[in-house]
Amino acid sequence: MRVGILGTGGMADALGTQWRRAGHEVVTGGRPGGLRRAAEHGADAVLLAVPYEAAVDVAGGLADVLRGRVLIDCTNPVGPDFGLLTAGGPAAAERIAAAAPDAHVVKGFNLCHVGVWRLTPPVFDGRPLAVPLCGDEEAALSVVRRLVRDLGCVPLDAGGLDRAGLLEATAALLIRLWLGEGADAQAISPPPAYAMG
Template sequence: MAGALGAQWARAGHEVFVGARDRDRAAKRAAEFGPGARAGGLGEAAAFGDATLLAVAYEGLTDVLGQVGDSLSGRTVIDCVNGIVHPGVTLATGAGPSVARRVADATGAHVVKGFNLCPDAMWRMTPPAVDGRRLTVPLCGDDAGALATVRTLITDLGCVPADAGGLDRAGVLEATAAYVIGLHLAGVDPRSALPPVD
């Protein structure tokens, strides 16, 4: 996800900083984005720019948040993490707080849940589209400034932002991801299970 979205934002003219536990890996990824992208450690990435994309495997989330410490406090964080347990495609968070709520509580960041319904291949498309229609990106968040920043980033990808409620609704968006992934793994197009909009 970081590679796909970072490349798109770099192409759109945004300054991009790639952070990883492995600095060499971050540098290789940044080089793929072009001459304007930079790379370094997780703490540097957490403090860079107007927003930070949190794109890690759920299993590594606690470790990554522990490494960035207070660097994310008060900042806009885009959470695209899906806590999915296989097999069964169930939520790793169970009935507890959503991944997004856990990130917000652990960091003090202005978390916006989004970009979690489609695989990275969709975000590599220019622009991301389905059957010739621009991709809609549902968002959940509480901070007006953070939401405005993320809406701009979505629009710059050629997509359409859609407000899906406050951060208390992020769990619904995460459950939707489990539903979509489950259908996809079963060989069913998730769109076929939804009524068309007239």
């Protein structure tokens, strides 16, 4: 696949490196000219890997190039004291979709620190990492599922884009538990046999 990555930070580097290893043709770009080149290259998918504070403007500024493309939003609108910057309003992914209305937005890759995406593959105690995805279009989700599997992970259907806010809130909670409390956040979720009663 041809993947464009908007941004040059840790997430862009980690995911881009892994997708290159999987055989995909990846172009990463930052700042206006590089962002546009990366978006134009991403014929199959474009990863939005800029800080949330810039994400809506970046997507809106490239809306013409993103028309008809799969746009993966991995941003987290987490602010001071681990609060959601989008509280009381649309989720980050929904704001991005509104800014680039002809793109096929999928929320994903937002629950893990960049260090996890550098693992080859991210497997813990014999279990591959599961990656929840929110999106409204099956064709777009199919593309992103392949990119998840190419990392050695398992894609999970987390619902439509209207549920992306739940993924973003989950990220805010996990970040607070990990960083604020030093807690083992994985311990909050029992195995399915027990969770279902």
